[in-house]
Amino acid sequence: MERKRTDCPALPPGWKKEEVIRKSGLSAGKSDVYYYSPTGKKFRSKPQLSRYLGNSVDLGCFDFRTGKMMPSKMQKNKQRLRSDNLSLSKGKPDLNTALPIRQTASIFKQPVTKVVNHPNNKVKTDPQRATEQPRQLFWEKRLKGLRSWDVSEEALRTLDLPKGLQSLGPDSTDETLLSAIASALHMSSAPITGQTSSAAEKNPAIWLNTSQPLCKAFTVTDEDIREQELKVHQARRSLEEALMADGLARAAESRRDTQGRAA
DNA sequence: GTTCTCGGCCG
DNA sequence: CGGCCGAGAAC
Numbered sequence: 001m002e003r004k005r006t007d008c009p010a011l012p013p014g015w016k017k018e019e020v021i022r023k024s025g026l027s028a029g030k031s032d033v034y035y036y037s038p039t040g041k042k043f044r045s046k047p048q049l050s051r052y053l054g055n056s057v058d059l060g061c062f063d064f065r066t067g068k069m070m071p072s073k074m075q076k077n078k079q080r081l082r083s084d085n086l087s088l089s090k091g092k093p094d095l096n097t098a099l100p101i102r103q104t105a106s107i108f109k110q111p112v113t114k115v116v117n118h119p120n121n122k123v124k125t126d127p128q129r130a131t132e133q134p135r136q137l138f139w140e141k142r143l144k145g146l147r148s149w150d151v152s153e154e155a156l157r158t159l160d161l162p163k164g165l166q167s168l169g170p171d172s173t174d175e176t177l178l179s180a181i182a183s184a185l186h187m188s189s190a191p192i193t194g195q196t197s198s199a200a201e202k203n204p205a206i207w208l209n210t211s212q213p214l215c216k217a218f219t220v221t222d223e224d225i226r227e228q229e230l231k232v233h234q235a236r237r238s239l240e241e242a243l244m245a246d247g248l249a250r251a252a253e254s255r256r257d258t259q260g261r262a263a
Numbered sequence: 264g265t266t267c268t269c270g271g272c273c274g
Numbered sequence: 275c276g277g278c279c280g281a282g283a284a285c
Contacts (some may be wrong), residue, residue: 020268022268023268024268024269025269025270026269026270026271027269027271028269029271032269042266044278044279045277045279047278047279048277048278064277064278065276065277197280
């Protein structure tokens with residue numbers, strides 16, 4: 001049987017290629033090609049392989065069947081998707097596909113550290129590392145001055161946070177408050193309460209609860225919730241309008257295309 | 264349940 | 275025609 005898994009020099013070390021001949025049916029004689037990752041996961045198509053490797057390997061001229069890089073397969077300049085040109089410019093890692101990436105369901109993609117097994121090394125496991133990473137006190141200060149900008153480099157209006165949210169810590173302005181809260185939401189699934197110890201207000205350097213943002217304890221009122229619901233509603237309407245406009249524009253464009261070809 | 268295999272769709 | 279993937283067969 002063709003059960004041989006051969007090394008594949010065109011891929012990173014440890015990847016294996018296998019070719020299986022079909023031995024019955026209408027397609028007898030045809031062959032299927034599979035690849036195996038260093039961890040043994042099986043891949044049966046180029047898109048599947050490409051999805052897994054993300055930006056770490058350019059499969060543009062990779063020939064799946066032979067397992068070799070084919071320079072002839074270059075020059076296939078497909079019309080790039082809009083999302084390619086806009087948000088994902090070259091150089092920056094694309095967190096949607098770049099490895100290593102947490103394969104958990106979260107819209108906030110987070111890079112992870114990949115620890116690989118080396119023949120002569122023992123991989124240390126350090127359960128403390130995951131939960132007890134030392135963190136700098138008041139690190140949020142570094143986020144000061146971060147703003148979002150629209151395409152014309154006009155600064156976008158900052159969010160108006162509810163009055164109940166108040167910053168805490170050295171030079172407790174509101175400038176890093178939003179960043180602090182947003183970061184806290186992304187880094188832990190625990191509820192965000194703010195600094196509940198009143199001692200933290202007097203001397204945050206000593207009494208700070210580092211798992212909570214630099215924010216005084218707060219309560220969420222019914223009105224806060226109602227206002228938030230309204231904002232979400234308005235945002236959805238804006239999105240709906242934008243999608244409608246985009247759809248119409250695309251329809252007009254394709255209509256113009258087909259007419260242009262006919263003429 | 265997982266893995267293997269071939270059919271068949273679609274570009 | 276061949277790449278890709280669904281789904282039944284086999285385990």
